[in-house]
Each structure stands twice: as structure tokens, then as C-alpha cells.
Amino acid sequence: MPREYRFIADAMLGRLAKWLRLLGFDTLYYPDISDVSLLKIARQEDRIILTRDTHFLRIKNLKDYLFINSNNTFEQLVEVIKALDINGAVLYSAVKEFNLSRCIKCNGILIDVKEKKDVGGLVPEHIYIQFNKFLRCQDCGNVYWEGTHMKRFRERILEILKRETP
Numbered sequence: 001m002p003r004e005y006r007f008i009a010d011a012m013l014g015r016l017a018k019w020l021r022l023l024g025f026d027t028l029y030y031p032d033i034s035d036v037s038l039l040k041i042a043r044q045e046d047r048i049i050l051t052r053d054t055h056f057l058r059i060k061n062l063k064d065y066l067f068i069n070s071n072n073t074f075e076q077l078v079e080v081i082k083a084l085d086i087n088g089a090v091l092y093s094a095v096k097e098f099n100l101s102r103c104i105k106c107n108g109i110l111i112d113v114k115e116k117k118d119v120g121g122l123v124p125e126h127i128y129i130q131f132n133k134f135l136r137c138q139d140c141g142n143v144y145w146e147g148t149h150m151k152r153f154r155e156r157i158l159e160i161l162k163r164e165t166p
């Protein structure tokens with residue numbers, strides 16, 4: 001999984017943050033964070049700031065940031081992949097094989113659920129019957145499986161990666 005880059009997204013980039021997590025990137029996002037705190041965390045934890053806010057561009061000595069132009073989340077993702085020259089093949093296999101590694105909600109690490117019965121009662125019954133592979137966030141406990149949403153998301157990401165990466 002891609003782990004070389006660590007991000008912190010500004011308040012306008014919540015969806016992009018979730019999608020980066022889906023792709024395995026360590027991405028922080030706090031909807032109500034102040035600019036000062038965001039800068040502080042970015043510096044302390046050596047994170048690239050993702051921002052749509054032009055005033056960040058005026059901060060002196062700000063090196064590690066990426067200004068995102070588009071309003072559209074898929075296009076934003078393409079901007080990140082291109083700007084950082086992220087290896088498309090790595091992302092491609094990660095997405096294709098459904099190797100989720102980060103919690104979309106909280107950025108925590110996901111672990112494989114060893115015994116299906118461990119998620120009994122935590123997911124809807126029809127999901128429990130239909131799926132055999134589950135993942136669970138070790139921080140917040142959220143359970144993941146590859147449902148329809150995930151499939152559709154994967155298909156779109158794969159399309160983008162095919163188109164935008166060598």
C-alpha cells in the first residue's frame with residue numbers, strides 16, 4: 001500500500017480526504033480546524049497540506065502544500081496523483097484487490113476480521129450472510145465490507161488510474 005505521503009486536508013476537502021484514506025494514505029481531516037492548528041500539525045507531523053484556500057499560498061516558507069484547483073473530487077484525486085507522481089501501478093493493485101488499509105471515518109488502521117462471527121450483530125444481517133471478508137478499524141471499530149458503494153467507487157478509481165497513469 002502507498003504510505004510514502006502523509007496528508008492533512010483543509011476544511012473544504014473532506015471527500016478527497018476520505019478517498020485518499022480509501023487508497024491507503026494517512027490523511028488527517030478535521031472539519032473545524034483553524035489554519036494555525038492545521039499548519040502546526042502539518043509541520044510537527046511532516047504532512048503535506050491539501051488546500052483549496054488561496055490564502056495559504058501567501059504564507060511565507062510554506063513548502064509542503066498542494067493547492068487543489070478542481071471542485072470535483074475525482075479531478076482533485078487526479079491532481080494529487082499527478083502532482084506527486086504517485087505510482088499508479090501500486091494504487092491500481094491496491095484498489096483492484098480491495099486492500100483497504102485505512103478507516104474512511106477516522107484514518108485509523110484497518111485489520112482483517114479473523115472470524116466472521118466477530119462481526120455478528122455489528123453489520124446488517126443480509127450483509128453478514130452475503131459477505132465473508134470483513135475489516136475493522138482498530139481505533140473506532142467501524143466495520144468494512146465490499147458493498148455496492150465500494151464496488152462503484154473502485155470502478156471509477158480504476159478508470160481514472162488507467163487513464164491518468166502510465
Ligand SMILES: [Zn+2]
Pocket residue numbers: 103104105106107108137138139140141142
Ligand atoms: Zn476508524
